[in-house]
Amino acid sequence: MRAFEGEPAAIGGRGKDPVNTAMIRHWCEAMGDGHPAYTGPEAVAPPTMLQAWTMGGLSGHGDGTGRATRYDELLGLLDGAGYTSVVATDCEQEYLRPLRPGDEITFDAVIESVSPRKTTKLGTGHFVTTRMDVRADGERAGTHRFRILKYAPARRPAAPAPAEPPTGTATPAPGPDGTASSAPTTAPRPRRPRPVTNRDNEGFWEGVARHRLLIQRCTRCTTLRFPWLPGCNACGSREWDTVESAGEGTVFSYVVMHHPPFPAFDPPYAVALVELAEGVRMISGVTGVRPEEVRIGMPVRLEFQRVDEDLELPVFRGSVS
Structure with missing residues (x-):
């Protein structure tokens, strides 16, 4: 080659x-x-x-x-x-x-x-x-x-065959239909993917941990920007501070995911491009309404959703008028 x-x-x-x-x-x-x-x-x-x-x-x-x-x-x-x-x-x-x-x-x-x-x-x-x-x-x-x-x-490892019960283990008693019954077992739910955190966006995730949605603001021209970037896309300045979003917004665009399935996600679910009252847009999940009820222009309100023991994400709760 x-x-x-x-x-x-x-x-x-x-x-x-x-x-x-x-x-x-x-x-x-x-x-x-x-x-x-x-x-x-x-x-x-x-x-x-x-x-x-x-x-x-x-x-x-x-x-x-x-x-x-x-x-x-x-x-x-x-x-x-x-x-x-x-x-x-x-x-x-x-x-x-x-x-x-x-x-x-x-x-x-x-x-x-x-x-x-x-x-x-x-x-x-x-x-x-x-x-x-x-x-x-x-x-x-x-x-x-x-x-x-x-x-x-890469080949995925084959699922191990169910182990034979050891000698002397009690056999489950038959159920009403004559078959053996046992408590159902469920596989542990996969963990959600972790967001990528780096030196350019770590301040955003620190804000999320404090239940604050922070937006970058250029200190030279005052342009707001989201997602977080190392420099202003309007004037090129690398100096910035933050403002906290009030959490109000509307659905600017959206998609309802049906396929392909991803571990830790239960389709169908709605993912929206939300336009915040401050004028910037961000992508997030929509909660509180059925996926088929999400519409462009729908008012949404920020909330923070606990996904697992060490992951909390900003999402938006929709309301159907």
């Missing part, structure tokens, strides 16, 4: 659309990024959109440009060896010049590395890294590295 290193993954690819204000607007709305550099006559595209201009969508690059070459062959080889599952692991981007509306995007990609066989919690397989060089009107604009793991899923 090392022979694939340095081989092309895409040659002469061309973006399906030039850089344009409509896609920039959609991206900024989805990300909640209102930076003024992305609007107006001198607008530039957010740097993190670098890969977006190269993507072919569901229909792919129909004219054949940008079509995978040796990359397809490599993935087929891994599939044939039993590494049929795939997960994206990380990406890195380098920005060389801003992209502006009207720029025509072209790109080439190369298989940069194929790792030796690695064993992970997911299973055993190989990490494959591709590097894409992106150009705007023929000038290099940036580099995008993307890494996947092609792996064979």
